Amino acid sequence: MNIDNYNYLFPLLMNLIRYFLVAGLAFFIFYKLFVVFFKSNKIQTRDAGRKELLHEIIQSTQTSIILTIVTIIILYSPLREYTQLYNNIYDYSLWWIPVSVFIALVVHDTYFYFMHRSLHHPKLFKIIHLTHHKSTNPSPWASYSFGFIEGVLEVMIAPVILLLIPMHPLSLVLFTLVAFIINVYGHLGYEIMPKWFRKSFLFEITNTSVHHNLHHEKFNGNYGLYFRFWDRLLKTENPDYVMRYDEVQSRRFPTESESTT
Numbered sequence: 001m002n003i004d005n006y007n008y009l010f011p012l013l014m015n016l017i018r019y020f021l022v023a024g025l026a027f028f029i030f031y032k033l034f035v036v037f038f039k040s041n042k043i044q045t046r047d048a049g050r051k052e053l054l055h056e057i058i059q060s061t062q063t064s065i066i067l068t069i070v071t072i073i074i075l076y077s078p079l080r081e082y083t084q085l086y087n088n089i090y091d092y093s094l095w096w097i098p099v100s101v102f103i104a105l106v107v108h109d110t111y112f113y114f115m116h117r118s119l120h121h122p123k124l125f126k127i128i129h130l131t132h133h134k135s136t137n138p139s140p141w142a143s144y145s146f147g148f149i150e151g152v153l154e155v156m157i158a159p160v161i162l163l164l165i166p167m168h169p170l171s172l173v174l175f176t177l178v179a180f181i182i183n184v185y186g187h188l189g190y191e192i193m194p195k196w197f198r199k200s201f202l203f204e205i206t207n208t209s210v211h212h213n214l215h216h217e218k219f220n221g222n223y224g225l226y227f228r229f230w231d232r233l234l235k236t237e238n239p240d241y242v243m244r245y246d247e248v249q250s251r252r253f254p255t256e257s258e259s260t261t
Helices: 005-033 050-076 078-082 096-119 122-133 140-144 148-155 157-164 169-186 195-199 201-205 209-218 229-233 241-252
Strands: none
Touching (some): 005 050, 050 078, 050 148, 096 169, 096 229, 122 148, 169 209, 195 201, 209 241
C-alpha cells in the first residue's frame, strides 16, 4: 500500500472538518446563540456539563481517525478491487447518484439497528457501548462519541456498502455528509421538526431527535438510526415515544387557547 502524506491527510482533514463544522455549528446555534429562542424545543431540561462535552469531542475525534484509516484502506489497498467504487460518473446514469445514496442509507440503517441492538446485550454493553451512553442527554458533539471497538464497528458500514452497492466517490461523499447531518440531528437535544410533520407519512417511517434522545435517556428501545420500521416491526420502539414527541411539540406549538391563558 503506497500512499503519500497528502493521500492520508486529506481524508483525515475532511472527516475532522465535517465533524467540527456540522456538530460545532449546530451546538453554537442551539446551545449558545439562540438558547432563549429555542427554549421550547429542548427535549430534556438539563444541559450537559463541560466535562461531558469534552468527553464527547475526544471520543468523536477518535472515531474520525478510525474512519480515516478505514477510508485509506478501502482506497489504497487491494481491497478496492473487491468494492463497487467507480470513477467515471457516466458508468451509471446520473439518477443513480441520489438513488445509491438512498439505498446506502437503508443498508446503513439495517446494519446499525442489528449491530446497535446487539451492543445492548448485558455482556457487550459495558465493554463496548457504555462510552456512547455516558451522554444521557446528548449534544451534537456526541454524534461520533464511541469507544474504540464500537468506533470500528460503526465505520465498517463503509466497506459493507461499497461491497454491495455501485457508488461513485460523489455518492460516497454525499452519503457520509447526509448520514452525519442526520446523526447530529438525532443527538441535537432539540426537536426542530415542523408542526405538519406529525400528521405526515414521514413521521410514521423516519426517526426524530426525540426518538433517539429517548434512547439515550432510557438506554433501551429505539435502536434505529434513520427509520422507525425495524423498531416498529420488531417491537423495540419505546412505547412512550409518540407521547414524548407530542409533549415537546405541544410546547413549541401551543393551541390558540393555551397561548392566550
